[in-house]
Amino acid sequence: MNDVERALQTFYSMKLSDIMPLVISMPIVTLDSPIVDVLKLLRTRHHVWVVSDKESMKLEGVIRYLDVMCILLPPENTKARFGNISAIFKSILGGAEKAADVMEHNIMAIDENATVLDALTKMRRYKVQILAIIDEKGTLKGEISLRLLIDEFLRLMKIGGVQWTQHGSSSRSEWH
């Protein structure tokens, strides 16, 4: 078994709780945050979590990078037809002002005891790049992103010059 295969075997069996970043380093806004704050975060991140408030950290939704298209496009360009109405509400010209107006309520989540292989399988199955880690009360505990998994794999391979901290992501805090 060569180094790559060995690294992959270890990689697959890693628990998500061991590699997920600290909540403080994650891109998070509250329900009433202006869309501009969301867009500022999305310049450098692929998603933004929306929580009810900073104390309870109850996860309410997510805004993904690709959602920016619906936010910025005029509603007419979304071809408002039956079965495609919800996109209208996400447009700034359609009346969206706050994070709550543009977020996706349904959040793809995974258990913190799941493995990297489980996370990758789920990401592939549903074509998502980010999974939330929440507890039974719906409190945001962490996240697993494709970027994080790439970094972790490169760290295992001891290549790529990834500077790794104890809790995964080395990103600065992105509270808004």
Next chain:
Amino acid sequence: MDATWILFTLGVALIFGKLGDHIMERFELPGVLGEILMGMILGNLIYFGIIKPEYLALHSNETFEFLARLGIIFLLFLGGLDTDVEMLKKTGGVATVSTIMGVFIPLLLGYFGLKLMNYPSREAFAGGVLLTATSIGITVRVMMDLGVLRSDVGAASLSASVMDDFLGIALIIFAVGTGSVLGLISKMAIFFIITGLVAWYTIEKYIHFSEWLHVEKGVLGMVLALMFLFSALAEHWFDAAIEGAFMAGLVLSKLPEGKRIMDDIRAIAYGFLVPVFFVYTGAMLDLRVFTSFDALSLAGVLTAIAVIGKVLGRGVGAMAMGWNVKKALQMGIGSIPRTEVALVDLMVAIHGGAIPQSDAPKFIAATLIFITVSVIITPPLLKWAFKEEVESMKKGKTEKRVEAVKETKRRIFSLKRPRKRP
């Protein structure tokens, strides 16, 4: 019929449907009208004997008819999936009351109007249901052009249109359902317990089971299976498969997994089956029906009620919640357009027997006329209703521009003025 010609018809229907969609979008009209128009042209090539029916399987072909019905099922499934239950819960009072009034007033006016024209009760009720659901697309476009989409009228119109579809779809059960009212209500209760309550609480386990299978597109396959099973149940009990498809979509809409498969469903629906349904619907319209006085009078009555009933219903509802006449009128006019759900209800009513086959051509013609009229008259009416707001916005912008120019001149002047040296 030879499979070759069914495949050929499918190809032709899709090409013409998409072309029609494109042409109508160019004229800023709903694309669905283009698909219907193309279907009408193709269908009448057969009715007028220009093309032999064996070469274009648009009429009396079980396969094509079944695919069109599948199109309705997929459309409604997609409608359910697209629903945001959380947002529905937050719908404001004005939107809720005006939606309810905006559904029931056209329904009652339609029912009594058709009864006066000597249509039997069941058929009259089905005719009324056709007038209930609004299509928001054209209103959104015009309101956005006018810059009033973000007003309270715009916001209420958007949320009302979602609820309105919901009611329009639910009410068709009463038109096509047979047996006693009590029996129908009991069946409905059981149906909603199974497809609503039970499915709502067990759907997560079902999706986890689908994931556990670890097969290619396993979740999609299992989700489609659920849609078909619910549709079968609704078809068996109410002759309205759409109710099952809509409920399956609605239940799945609460899960992120459900939302993530929407793109796959949309690809099947809008890439294949939905255009087939609209072309098929258009093809059912035999233009010779317009020589009949009955068809024209039905079209006239339904069109008048479609317009007046909605404006009156939504408007009265909004006024009852404290809005003034002007805003109520704006809200009412925004709800005039009808497209997809009216056609879906029409087809369900015909297939379910609520509208007998002998009257089907008249109802198809009348529905297509009131749909066309409703989408054509809405933009100028909305422009008229929002005239003052648009003018005051323009005036405000001009004043702001004048102020900005003055401010710039003042700054330039202060920069040019030589500073006193100490």
